[in-house]
Amino acid sequence: xxxxxxxxxxxxxxxxxxxxxxxxxxxxxxxxxxxxxxxxxxxxxxxxxxxxxxxxxxxxxxxxxxxxxxxxxxxxxxxxxxxxxxxxxxxxxxxxxxxxxxxxxxxxxxxxxxxxxxxxxxxxxxxxxxxxxxxxxxxxxxxxxxxxxxxxxxxxxxxxxxxxxxxxxxxxxxxxxxxxxxxxxxxxxxxxxxxxxxxxxxxxxxxxxxxxxxxxxxxxxxxxxxxxxxxxxxxxxxxxxxxxxxxxxxxxxxxxx
Numbered sequence: 001x002x003x004x005x006x007x008x009x010x011x012x013x014x015x016x017x018x019x020x021x022x023x024x025x026x027x028x029x030x031x032x033x034x035x036x037x038x039x040x041x042x043x044x045x046x047x048x049x050x051x052x053x054x055x056x057x058x059x060x061x062x063x064x065x066x067x068x069x070x071x072x073x074x075x076x077x078x079x080x081x082x083x084x085x086x087x088x089x090x091x092x093x094x095x096x097x098x099x100x101x102x103x104x105x106x107x108x109x110x111x112x113x114x115x116x117x118x119x120x121x122x123x124x125x126x127x128x129x130x131x132x133x134x135x136x137x138x139x140x141x142x143x144x145x146x147x148x149x150x151x152x153x154x155x156x157x158x159x160x161x162x163x164x165x166x167x168x169x170x171x172x173x174x175x176x177x178x179x180x181x182x183x184x185x186x187x188x189x190x191x192x193x194x195x196x197x198x199x200x201x202x203x204x205x206x207x208x209x210x211x212x213x214x215x216x217x218x219x220x221x222x223x224x225x226x227x228x229x230x231x232x233x234x235x236x237x238x239x240x241x242x243x244x245x246x247x248x249x250x251x252x253x254x255x256x257x
Contacts, residue, residue: 002043002140002249021140024247030256033182033191038203042255050132050201050253053208056125057133066117072130075114083137087250088144091239093151100154100235103131104210122229128208132199135252142249143196145242158240161233167224173237176218188257194245195238197254208253211238 002021022029031039041047061072061079076082087103094101101109107130108119120127147155162173176185177193184190198211212234216226227233 002251021142021249024142027194027245027248028181028192029194029245029248029251030191030197031251031254033189034255034257038255038257042251048201048253048255050199050208050255053125053129053199053201054132054136054253056129057131060126060130061133066111066115068114068116070115072110075110079133079137083134085138085141087135087138087252088141089146091145091235091242093149093154095150098150099232100151100239102230102235102238103134104212105230105235107131107134123210123213128199128210131210132208132253135199135250138250139252140249142247143242143245145239145246147239147243151239154236155239155243157233158236158238161237162240167219167222169222169224171222173218173241192244193241194248195242196245196248197251197256199252200254200256202256204257211241 017032019028019032022031031042034042041049045051064071064074073079090106091100091102093099104120104122104127107127111117111119120130165172173193176190180190181192182189195211198214199208200214201208210229212229212231215234215237216229219226
């Protein structure tokens with residue numbers, strides 16, 4: 001379990017907070033940039049609105065679908081055991097595709113190839129629910145994506161995306177999440193842009209959203225044309241952003257402003 005309440009540093013300095021697992025060296029989860037009420041909402045499963053989607057995901061896990069008449073549990077059994085640690089390792093290099101695969105894509109691959117069922121559309125309650133449910137089985141485990149071997153090429157592409165200026169505002173991801181972390185942009189505090197809490201219930205959205213929805217929102221904010229959900233560009237970026245947070249705990253589903 002993750003620590004529910006941050007504490008003052010051991011030396012009693014009120015300006016320094018012991019964020020426990022939410023801070024690894026200089027790497028900080030978005031949790032540490034959130035207000036106290038938002039953190040409390042995330043910490044309490046009865047207050048965390050994302051658990052409504054997670055419960056839907058639990059039902060999907062156990063419900064047969066498609067021409068094969070299979071449920072996720074028929075192949076994977078108890079999710080608490082079979083899915084533990086899975087979210088901490090994705091995205092991965094998928095040899096059959098010769099490119100990266102993230103959790104959402106893995107879910108749809110299983111639906112199409114193992115269950116002979118229609119894939120879920122991105123950002124539907126079904127996709128968000130099953131993704132949140134799968135990722136929740138790794139809650140508290142440290143993110144540990146690999147960029148070795150064939151994955152490294154795609155990490156390089158994700159890094160290039162992160163550092164490339166784009167849009168009418170001529171900004172790159174790094175200008176907000178590296179150069180200005182902790183500063184305000186309008187009424188929002190800029191975080192390091194870590195991925196360990198997705199899918200997240202965002203108060204601004206009043207619903208759960210994926211990491212790729214957040215990417216698209218950022219691109220729109222800088223007046224850049226967004227890429228599609230599940231695009232190679234965003235999946236490569238997902239690997240790079242997730243790698244930046246290696247060591248942080250999986251928080252899915254988190255709550256953010």
